[in-house]
Amino acid sequence: MTDPKFTLNLSGGALHDVEPRQPRSPVRSVEFATPRAKLIEEADRAIRQDLTGFPRALAAYDALQSDPEALADWDMANYITMRKLGYNDHGRVHAFITGAASLAILELLLGGGVRPDIIESGIGDTDDVYLTVLLGTMxxxxxxxxxxxxHEQHGVTLALPIINRILEPIYPEVFKRTKIRSFILGCVNCHDLNPPPLTIEAGITAVADGTDITKGRGRKAFALGSVDIHSISALAVDQVVIERGVHKPVRIDVTMNNSGGIFQVEEVLAPKVIRTPLARYVELHARTRPEGDEQIVSRVRLDGDHFVMDLDSGATVQVEVEDTQARTAQALSEALDVGVERK
Incomplete structure (x- = not known):
């Protein structure tokens, strides 16, 4: 297994500082740290390292991260989702973390010979792809x-003036600027699979969004009184690692401190892998730490549109990803021979 390209690590409840690397080094490990400002600082550092050699993408990022409208948008999105709905973080920290994750995924895809749609269509080059993926994701x-x-369609409307303001000095030619903008808006519109993304760029945004499932994201919602499957299951995920895959360009490894984290993997991350153009290029694996709470599931891997679950009892269960959480629980109950009515 190769060294990780991206690591969001909250193991044991402690968050650790980033381990710096040389710009454009083939190996990167990022461990985001608290408090909130520190999370953004570490994500910013990772993003800037990945944008070395891509001047248009870097200019767009500089403009975005200091744009007062974008800053207000992130704060208000977080206010509604966390304060009014009790959801996990959807604000500035989430934007920066997923932005860093999207660039890690993009770099691995490019290294694996995958041609994003901007390049495949002849509209732009690698710099344009980095710019598109980062703006769309953030x-x-x-x-x-x-x-x-x-919220996806609302996001397209709200993103338009920000994107126009950022792109105008970077792309003086209206024709190309409009085409690049369409790809960015596609990332925003399709990130939650409603509708599913059609381009590689939009698929990267969706998958990067799905990787932000650790307990750092759920802790604040939990502290604010939101005790539900979303906050509880997020607290069960210690670490997400994005690295070069064995059989595919990208591998995503999820480490859980207990089996409750399966909800995050099954409901949040897996659909964003199998229902995007990245399905052919991403391996997804999850496992529980042996020292965690009492375990039911020890290891999970995605096989097409099914999860293959290795139970702590030694049994193996296959579950369709598109099925409801109740079906997953039923399959586990049957394998464990508990909670099943006998006939």
């Missing part, structure tokens, strides 16, 4: 400030 959730319902 702006993907701002529509939540209006309402969670239809």
């Amino acid at each position: 702006l993907h959730d701002i529509g939540n400030q209006i309402h969670r319902a239809s």
